[in-house]
Amino acid sequence: MKEEFAMHEVTLNSLLALxxxxxxxxxxxxxxxxxxxxxxxxRKNKVVLAKAGAxxxxxxxxxxxxxxFDVAVLEIGLICNQLSEG
Structure with missing residues (x-):
């Protein structure tokens, strides 16, 4: 369980951002x-959002x-845009 928490630094600011x-x-x-x-x-992006800690x-x-979440929305949007162009 310790290893899972090491993936995401938990701070008071993190909790206030929720x-x-x-x-x-x-x-x-x-x-x-x-x-x-x-x-x-x-629902569509739950795996990516969870991995990003969003x-x-x-x-x-x-x-x-x-x-x-804001960063993830932008990144997902950019990826979708690139896929639709290519």
Whole structure:
């Protein structure tokens, strides 16, 4: 179990960055216009998001690390764009 925690440095700032999906959407409605669109994105990309530490499920419900999720959204978008061009 120690090795798993070593993968992601846990700090107070990390915990403060966690929010629920509905709160995460505030200010990002231009990307995720509905809760359903965000839920779909999380389902479609759950492995990548989990590996990036962008989503966690500490108490049985999804919480989003806002900073890491923002970076992951951009990276996933760039990859999808490259795949569609090639």
């Amino acid at each position: 929010t629920n999906p509905t709160q995460y959407r505030i200010g990002r409605e231009h990307i995720f216009p509905s809760d359903a669109s965000l839920q779909w994105f999380i 989503v966690v499920k500490p108490a049985g419900h999804i919480l989003i690390n806002q900073n890491k």
